[in-house]
Every structure is written in structure tokens, then in C-alpha cells.
Amino acid sequence: MQGFRPKNQEAWNLRDESDGCVRNTGLSSTNKFLHLEYMKLQETSIVFMNKSMTFDECGSLCKRNCSCTAYENIDIRNGRSGCVI
Known part of the structure; x- marks a missing residue:
């Protein structure tokens, strides 16, 4: 990559x-995220998870955290949302 x-x-x-x-x-702080579809975060032993946060809220939170390197939706089926950082 x-x-x-x-x-x-x-x-x-x-x-x-x-x-x-x-x-x-x-x-x-000027770095941007690369949008990838059909991917999953590999390392999940140390993550922040919020099942009610929208994808945009998740991205905003990640961008404010200098050590955040990736974020994703948990489950977007049937209008659900969620965030893993």
C-alpha cells in the first residue's frame, strides 16, 4: 500500500x-484516511467501540486522536451504526 x-x-x-x-x-495532523470497502480492522485486542456512534462521528473522533490509524463501522445492515477505532 x-x-x-x-x-x-x-x-x-x-x-x-x-x-x-x-x-x-x-x-x-494533515494526513487523510484512505477509504477502503469490504475491509476489516485486523488488530482488535485494543480498540474503542461504540455501538451507537455514526460513521461520521467515528471519523471525527479518530481524527482528533493523533494515535488513531483506522476506524470502521461495526454493522451497517438494516440502518444500524457503530464505531471501532
């Missing part, structure tokens, strides 16, 4: 992607 590189290039060359990626540059 543009703007990122493998954390462990040698492992990636062996198709072991378990170490993940790192940013090419540090976080900045």
Missing part, C-alpha cells in the same frame, strides 16, 4: 507478513 513498507522485508520475501507494515513517514 502506498506510504507503507514491510516491517521485516526478509520475512516478506519468504511470504511471512505477520510483522505487518510501518509508515514511510510519521503521523501528521
Whole structure:
């Protein structure tokens, strides 16, 4: 993905992607999020979850938190909403 590189290039060359990626540059308040559909946040052991928050509210909260790197809807079926950061 543009703007990122493998954390462990040698492992990636062996198709072991378990170490993940790192940013090419540090976080900045001017960074923007890339909209991706049909994706799910991978790491869920340390998350904020609010089942009543709208997607826009979720994004606003994430953008105010300098350590937030992603946010998503929990369940948008049947008009539901929710937020995971």
C-alpha cells in the first residue's frame, strides 16, 4: 500500500507478513484516511467501540486522536451504526 513498507522485508520475501507494515513517514495532523470497502480492522485486542456512534462521528473522533490509524463501522445492515477505532 502506498506510504507503507514491510516491517521485516526478509520475512516478506519468504511470504511471512505477520510483522505487518510501518509508515514511510510519521503521523501528521494533515494526513487523510484512505477509504477502503469490504475491509476489516485486523488488530482488535485494543480498540474503542461504540455501538451507537455514526460513521461520521467515528471519523471525527479518530481524527482528533493523533494515535488513531483506522476506524470502521461495526454493522451497517438494516440502518444500524457503530464505531471501532
